[in-house]
Amino acid sequence: GENVEQHPSTLSVQEGDSAVIKCTYSDSASNYFPWYKQELGKGPQLIIDIRSNVGEKKDQRIAVTLNKTAKHFSLHITETQPEDSAVYFCAPANNNDMRFGAGTRLTVKP
Amino acid sequence: KAGVTQTPRYLIKTRGQQVTLSCSPISGHRSVSWYQQTPGQGLQFLFEYFSETQRNKGNFPGRFSGRQFSNSRSEMNVSTLELGDSALYLCASSLTSGSSPYEQYFGPGTRLTVT
Secondary structure (H helix, E strand, O other), X not given: OOOEEEEOOEEEEEOOOOEEEEEEEOOOOOXXXXXXXXXXXXXXXXXXXXXXXXXXXXXXXXXXXXXXXXXXXXXXXXXXXHHHOEEEEEOOXXXXXXOXXXXXXXXXXX | OOOOEEEOOXXXXXXXXXXEEEEEOOOOOOEEEEEEEEOOOEEEEXXXXXXXXXXXXXXXXXXXXXXXXXXXXXXXEEOOOOHHHOEEEEEEEXXXXXXXXXXXXXXXXXXXXXX
């Protein structure tokens, strides 16, 4: 089965700085690569995703980059704000099989 | 468009009892997946239903079961509850299920506490 590793497990940045979270997966058949944000007391919210035929996707302050050869993809958040503080999960998927990383707790200090 | 709704939001049960959780997907979504979230194990996939049929199943014991109705609403049932079943149970819906990967939208979850 898919082995998913997410790094770092915790990340603390100053407001305005950038944050990068990396996700490594083992299943070379994975073809969908989403990132989810989970705030306290809420379910995970899809914030950005990328499919295997694309190397990079950007949506305002967030971006995802994919390296299929190396089997990793990363979440980039620029100009971080306190409201970006949350737990972020990667969830590489192969067809119906989606496996979540352990999560990264991001804290943005004002 | 209303999001995914889950009921109840909080539940306290005793060991040995059974529990049923409910999920209403986003209108038009036919696939419903269930996940268990715990601090120790993280987010783990339970099962997925599409058009009233279980399409995929995670590695959980048979005490965990589910079903989907013709209106795409889904329920999951846990029988003979154990202390380790205490968790946040999340439901996610998506537009399609099949050979293409799909975007999933999560509900707020049901917090189950087993005492």
